[in-house]
Structures are given as C-alpha cells and as structure tokens.
Amino acid sequence: MKYELLHSTDPATVSESDLNFPASSSTPSMDRVTNGSVDFRGRIADKRKTGGWRASPFIIANEAAERLSAFTVSASLVLYLTKEMKESLPDAATHVSDWVGATYLLMLVGAFLADAYLGRYLTVILSSAVYLIGMIMLTVSASVPTLRPTCSTETSNCPSSATPGQSAFLYSALALVALGTGGVKPNVPSFGADQHDENDEKELSYKYTFFNFFFLSIKVGALLGLTVMVYIEQEKGYAWGFGLPTGIMFASVVILAAGFPRYRYKKPMGSVFTRFIQVIVVAVKNHFKGVEVSHEVKLYEVATEESDILGARKLSHTPQYRFLDKAAVMEDPELTDITDRWKLCTVTQVEELKTFVRVFPVWASTIALSLSLAQQSTFFLAQSKILNRKLGPNFVIPPGSMQVFAVINAFITVPVYEKCIVPILQRKTNHHRGLTSLQRMGLGLFISIFALALAAAIEHMRRTHSNPSDLSVFWLVPQFFILGGAESFTYVGQLEFFYDEATDGMKSVCGALFLSEIGIGSWVNTALVKMVEGATGTGEGGWLRDDLNESKLDYYYAILAAISAVNLFLYVWVARRYKGRHQG
Template identity: 90%
Template structure:
C-alpha cells in the first residue's frame, strides 16, 4: 500500500512541479515584459504585477469553494488547468504576434508609442485566465495530495508530513527550472519561446495528473462551508434575541448518527470558545423544532466548523507581512537585477529573472538539513513529533524575513551611494534573495501543516486557500504601499520610487518593509501564544 501511495504522490508532485515551472517563468518575466515590450513605467508595471498576483491568490478562495461545495478537488483541478492552459496560449500569442504589442521605437527613444487599449486588453485577458486557472489548481492540489493518506492508518498518516515537505520541494524544483532554463531561453530566443515552452509543459502537467485517475482516492464534495457559516450566525442571532441561554445544563443539538450530517465529515467535539455561537445549537422546544432545517437549528459539528475558522483567522492575518516581503522578488528585486552587472564570463549574461533561483537554492539546503539533522535534535528537547510545532516554524520564518529586508535596504543604499554603482555585480543581491528564501521555507511548510491539521473535514480546501490568499493580499498591500510612497514623496526629483533606480531611494522603501516585518513578528507571537486549537478542547 505504501508503495502505491508513493507512486500516487509522485504523480501529484510532478504535476505541481510542472505547473509551478510555468507560473515562475511568467512571474519572473512579467515586470520586464511590461516595461520592455508593453512600454509601461516601472512603478506601473510593479503595481500591475502585484495586482495580478493578488487576484491570482484571492481567486483561490473561489477555487476552494467550488471544490469543497460542488465539484470535488480532482475535477476542480482538471477544469482549472484547462482554463490556465488557454491563458498561457494567449500569452504566447501576445508575445509572438507583433500587432499585439506597441510598434518599434523610432530614432527618438524618448517618444516611443505606448500599447493600444486593444493590445493591453488581449494581454490582460490572458493573464486573467492564468489567474483564474491558478485559483482552482493551487489550493486544491496539496489538499488532494493529503487526501491520499488515510488518517486512520498511523503508517500512512506519518507520511503525510513528508508529503508536505516533498510538495514544497516540488514547487522549488519547478521554480528552479523556470528561473534558470526557461528564463535563459527567453533571454536568448525571446518572449515567444519564453512563454511558449511553459505552455507546452503546462499541457504535460495536465496529462500527468490525468494519468493517475484510476488510482486516486476521492472525497465527495461536502456542500458549501460558507453557507453553513452563515446559517450558524443567523440561527445564533435569532436564538439570542429569543432569550436562549448557554450553560452546562443546556444540551446542544447533534445528530444521533455515527458521522455528522455534513456529507463525509466526522463529528466535532464541543469547545468552550466563542460561546455565543453555541446558541445556534440550542433547541428551544423538541416537540416543535424542525431538526432537519439548518436555518432554524444547527448541529454542534456545524458550530465547531465556524469556531475553527475564527480560531485560525488571526494566525492567518498575522503572517501577511511575509507575503508583502515576498512580493518584492517579482517586482523591485527584479528591477535591481536588471541594472546591475550580470556578465558571467565573456559570453554569458545572467538573466535578470534568474536571480530568484537563490531563494530556491535555500529551500534545497534548508528543508533537508531541517528534516534530517535539526528535527531529531529538537525532538529530544521538545518531545514534539515534528521538532518545532507548525506555529513555531512559522514564527521562525517571520523572524528571518526581517533580516532579508534589512539586508536589501543596506545593499541598495550601498549601491545607490557608490561611485561605481553601474558596474557593481548582480551577486550583491544574493543575500536578500537567499535569506528571504529561508524565511519562506520555514513559514510555507509550517502553514501547510497548520492549516491542514486544524481544518475540519468540510473545509480543507478553504483553509488551504485561506493561507495562500494571503500572498495575494500581501501583493495588494505592496501595490497600496507603492502608491502611498509615491504620493508622499512624489514621482519627480526626490521621489523614492522612480523609473530610474539610480534616482530613486528604494533602500528607504525596503527599510519600511523591514520595520513592518518586525512589528508583525511581535503581533504574530502574541497571537500564537494565545492560540488554542480544536484538538486542545
């Protein structure tokens, strides 16, 4: 059985690696494509990319909702992959057909034609389809992979956490190939090749996932978790105004069957937190109450579902600052890479987008060392089966992110004030990429473990999408912060963020981000110390 489990896991992991290769290739090139080919200003291109990333990740809530409520995870992933593929095809066409991009500049490069509304509409329609497809794929693939492990089998369950680490590394494998091979081909052959090859690989990822169709374990959709949440709130408020009381003497309603009345979901034990919501399960008159109508009476399990969501929400909200930091990798970090000396020998120029590979390399170093060396040592001290708890692991990642932004600020200040700033090597940027990669390694895997473990049966995908959506919110916060800084400092002389980074003060912007990360860490520690999971009663 375990051999079969690993074969299935490999299919899912291979699919994720292929999909991430496509995604990272696009994200690593998009700012440069918008500035070079579509002739947008750097601040505009940075905010458009942040907005696109934000929409991509927030659409994951929609994808998770469809999977949990109606389609199931597998069908949602396959259909969303098809939408994703159409978007990639359109993106390749945009880069291949000259009439879909602005006309070449004349001799006066200061007056180059901008993209027409039609050209921009075609490009952003392609990006919208990619975002929509990603929204259905990304939140459901890790949950679908975890579903292959029987939680009632201790041997299989122990492999679930190994799967999460393997899944994270598959993301980094896709990123590694996308940020090196694909970005280099794009630099040498053009954007048509740069977008076309990932399109072909995306098609292959769909075939890979479909190949395991007869072997997968499937969980049926359990209905809309958001509808159940609303029912609990509505019934609790109604019963409150009717004078319903909650006390140890009041018996709360639960179905008599072995499982809950949420299709395929196990019953949840009552917890004392958020007692107001318990009023939704108070049965006033057993003779007249319609126990089948959830708009009049909810079960304990249904109430506990909403309680679980409310418990994990502060943890989610207090980790958004890391996503704000990660947004820099595909925007201003990339812009810095472009203007520094990228020559490696006489005949090779490092693609600007490939600098993100140092964040990926960190994962290949950090995760194996942590799993094989650090965890056994910490286990002996903490007696916890994972060494550090998922909350502790997330906090460590948030702590590391402060140093990533601090180093970025220091290095950019050195570059900006240096007399030979135009000849500095791009390798000066390695520390900020590498350290931020370490922060992501700890926080991302910790989030995978935390949200999957804490989520109830009926909201696995939604909880997965919730933690991924913070990447989107972090990107939108980055957009808002850029606009605030532009308004406060101006876009002309003295402005912190300008088209020419040599005239900008990007180091000040990074310093603000480092300060935000430090404040956020204190907030996270406060939240984490007070967190009480559903398994703790």
C-alpha cells in the same frame, strides 16, 4: 462547563464524554481507509491499490511542471510590461502585484467550488484547461507584432504606450491564467494530503513527508523556470519564453490525469460558507430570543454515527466562542423540523465555524511575509536588471534568474532541517515534528526581518556607490537567499497548520485561506507603493522612480523591515494564545 447533547432521534441527554466522537465511526478492514475517501469507482478506497506513495508522485510531478510555468511568467512579467508593453516601472510593479493579488484571492473561489460542488480532482482538471487557454493567449501576445506597441519599419515611428486593444488582449490572457491558478493551486496540496489516511500512523507520517516533497517540487519548478526557461527567453525572445511553459503546462495536466485510477477522492460536502452563515443567523436569532448557554443547556447533534455534513466526521464540542453555541440550542422543545439548519444547527456545524474563527488571526498575522516576498518579483528584479550581470566573457545572467538563490535555500534548508535538526529538537521538545507548525512559521517571520534589513543596507551601498553599474549582481544574493529561508520555514509550517486544523468540510478552503495571503500581501505592496509615491512624489526626491539610481529604494525596504518586526510581535501574541480544536 459541562454541556449536554441532544440527539435528533432521542431527546435524552448524554454525558460529556459522549461529546468526544471517535475519529472513525466504523471498524473497516485494515486494508480500507477510514477517512471517507473513495476510489475512482466510488468504493471505499483500498490502501493496497490507491493513495499513499502510489499516487503522490503524480501530484508532486504535476506541481513541479505547473510551478515551472508559473515562475517563468512571474519572473518575466515586469520586464515584459516595461520593455514590450512600454509601461513605467512603478506602473508595471503595481500591475504585477495586482495580478498576483487577484490570482491568490481567486483561490478562495476555487477552494469553495472544490469543497462544495466539484471535488478537488475535477476542479483542478477544469481549472487547468482555463489556465492553458490563458497561457496560449499570452504566447500569442508575445508572438504577434500587432498585439504589442512595435516600431514601424516604414516611418520609424515608435509608440510610447500600448493601445487599449493590445492591453485588453494581454490582460485577458493574464486574467485567465489567474482564474485557472485559482482553481489549481489551493486544491492540489489538499488533494495530495487526501492520499494519506490520518487514522493510520504510518500514513500520517507519510503525509508530513509529502508536504516537504511537495514544497521541494515547487522549488524544482521554480529552479528550472528561473534558470533554463528565463535564459531561453533572454536568448530567443518572449514568444519562446511563454511558449515553452505553455507546453509544459499541458504536460502537467497529462501527468495528473495519468494517476486517475490510483487516487483517493473525497466527495464534495456542500457549501461551507452557507453552513457558516446558518450558524451566525441562528445564533443571532436565539440571542435576541434570550437564549443562554449554561451547564444545563442541551446542544443538538444528530444521532447517526457520521455528521449530517456529507462525508464529514463529527466534531467534539469546545468551550471557546460560546455565543456560537446558541445556534445548537434547541430553543423550542416542540420544534418538529429539526433538519432545517436555518432554525437549528448541529454541534459539528458550530465547531466548523469555530475552527475558521480560530485560524483567522494566525492567517492575518502572517500576511507581512507575503508583503516581503512580493519584492522578489518586483523591485528585487528591477535591481537585478541594472547591476553587472556578466558571468565570464560571453554569458549574461537573466535578471529573472536571480530568484534561483531563494530556491537554492529551500533545497538546503528543508533536507537539513528534516534530517539533522528535527531529531535533535524531538529529544528536546518531545514533539513529533521537532517544532510545532506555529513555531516553524514564527521562525520564518523572524528570518524575514533580517532579509529586508539586509536588502535596505545593500541598496543604500549600491545607490551611494561612485559607479553603481559596475557592482556585481551577486551583491543581491544574500537578500534573495535569506528571504528564501524565511519562506521555507513559514510555507511548510502553514501547509501543516492549516491542513491539520481544517475540518473535513473545509480542507481546500483553509488551504486557499493561507495561500490568499500572498495575494493580500501583493495588494498591500501595491497600496504601499502608491502611498510612498503620494508622500514623496514621483519627481526629484521621490523614493520610487523609473530610474533606481535616482530613487531611494533602501528607504522603502527599511519600512518593510520595520513592518515585519512589528508583525512578528503581533504573531507571537496570537500564537501564544492559540488553542486548536484538538486541544479543546
């Protein structure tokens, strides 16, 4: 189908080739970026002084420090709730899942504020301050005895649960941490990617290298958090365990601020969700007016070199989702107020919504991996606690440190894949990344099935063993390690996919969308736990009980493996039919 384009200042139509706008609307100096980024003075960014690997080390170091704090808290929270706050294991597991879910869904809010109003850098700095306040409150909760249910030295009376006030203080602290993380997490990777000009082939290759180093920085933070920090917490108590990450969180803010003059900045581009609603409203109105999209229909676009979305490049028209094209049809030839987007939208605005609609099924079909990953900080952790954790005569492995084996996988998988496997795959697939981002994500989903199936088999062996407490905690290493491999492939694939497919005005929102699935997965885990408890009960015969020796956790893992297998088939069906905006 051939579409014609109607300019705002010239009613004449243009040929279909004019719909394919250049990546850059001007021909700037070779030393200047062409993606609209500016330096801290508001001038077009100079490649010689800003961005690239001049700026990336600050962002990578900041992420490592912030993730160290986050992993230390997440690895300890279930144990803190059960041991210090006197919650039952199922309740603690669901509360942690709910908190993780809220944390990641709040990332959509943080991404919206960054793209629409504040910009990524300012959003990260302000959110970090909120995060830091929450960490301080969490440290106070662990330090002040009256903020926890503690035994009375005079009456030897030990309360069976926390008071409403104690719980309120703790969960207020966790709420601030969740709110702060919601502003930090989705914007840091996008801010890092902004440091590389996509129209420069050399910087484009550096962007993919940045994504791999960024992922490894997350794992460096996790490695230190799950080993050094968790061990200090075991030996010194939760006050130290939460206090040190609080100090490191402060250091992460200082690190990020230190790179201020070296960064490239993208200006806020207005509310992407408002633009989405405008397209839907105008398309529906025109539909009921009888507007049709055909070969002769003229689609509206501004005549300026850039789109009318501040700082965003024009998008080429694609033939998918033709209903939405009705929003760009100039239905009334006498329309004078062509700047009112509640009456007439541009092709670029319509294509922006089409992009979101395209990536949504891919996002939805990868949620099952997040459901699997939720086990690492809940039931995998509970298993670690009851197995033999002695390493030599004097050292006991902290339960939270077992997640380090998932981290070790990333340190093996990412470099081996990049240095050894990608060159081989490049020759076979003729793709510059060896595997496409969709293929890489699918491989991760495939691996996750084996991780959960193995977890079910190991738990069945442990549960039916004559003396399960004598079994070494290292029996759990395979399930942590393999699940870590699944995350390595899927996470980096998602970073590449969502950033590449996102339009200029929705980079952070797309990044938050893929991160929010971790929150959705945690909430699905909570719902599934409640469903299993409702179906099997919490007493004798129940699958999920306070005492894992009396539970049937292996059955639960088997259900997760089955869900992951079904999800893989769904993902393959979606991925095979996916057609990105660059293929339009």
